[in-house]
Amino acid sequence: MALVRTVCVYCGSGFGKNPAFKEAAQQLGTALAQAGMSLVYGGGDVGLMGTVARAVLESGGHVTGIIPDFLQARENMLDAVDETIVVPDMHTRKRLMFERSDAFVTLPGGIGTLEELVEQLTWAQLGRHKKPVVLVSVDDFWAPLLGLFDHMRDHGFIRDGLDLSYLVAKDAAAVVPLLQAAGHEPDGRAEELVVTKM
Template sequence: MPLTKHVASEPHIPPRPAHEGPHKPVSAVCVYCGASFGRDPAYLEAALALGRAFAGAGLRLVYGGGDVGLMGSIARAVIDAGGHVTGIIPGFLRDREVMLTEVNELIVTKDMHERKRLMFEHADAFVAMPGGIGTLEEVVEMMTWSQLGQHDKPIVLFDVRGFWQPLVSLIDHMRNEAFIRPQNEIRFHVESDPEKLVALLRSSAPKPGDAAVLKRM
């Protein structure tokens, strides 16, 4: 499998405003996930299943470039199933997260900010698997950018064993306490089945101005 390595420069990447009309078809998905496996074996099983589903649907995986935990597992699952993987990793994490060199394309950035912006630019949608504070920070940032009208790409919480329900409840609480107003709704999906998640990504996503989509499983 060919491997392209390059060190990212310092491009100026302006925010992408939400476009009008139907969404661009999803062909590349950025997955945020933990650099560990977690306590429940179901997390690893879900990562492998999602990776196989991505490859089977022809969806390119964009991820953090590491070969540890759920991060490395989903990437290897996509590769093993014949899919395409783009890894984006900052230079200081090449050893800490054991950079996966078997990916199709590997981008080494100068810092975390550049990594996150390039992951955004390479992806048509975002999926958050179970993970830690870094995973939470990344997916919430995408929710914030969406809320501010900087993109309208689908965002999905992969709710393995109800992992993301505390976050969904917190967002409900924020809404009930009037910190999230109707005109600034947070648009995201919640899905627990990998095949349904892929089908969701391939289907029409909500247009700007639609109500939030919360599919609780």
């Protein structure tokens, strides 16, 4: 297992109603930078995504933002990051975020955050990568989703041999130790995920 050096963080473009979510984003960004882990994220300066990116930068860490051109204004692209990659669409954004990351961490967020998380869980389930996926369940935010996973298992839709691979952190302080313990498989390649159209 190789060390986790670059972490993709999925999270909301809003703050949510619980102040603990913003605190967790701040804490996570600071912890990543202090551990020498770079951030890959969606490129915006709004909500939790802006908070985690600014926290990494303020602590001397490296940040790569990947944003589709149509979201540059809507998500107020953060110009202070070390590297900004503007892409033509969401599919390219997600592929590059995958390629550039050793692990994935999901803070609270909405349907877009959920979609990004579930995609990584699906790819791992299908053997496309072995990178760690961490859900940060601040104030049990992800408990309903974890309950749904159990419901799917109970009904036979998540079967032996196709189980989901994820870690759960109850707070942001637990994330870096989890990633350091987990490491990552360095052989995950996005090329394997490309579907050739005939």
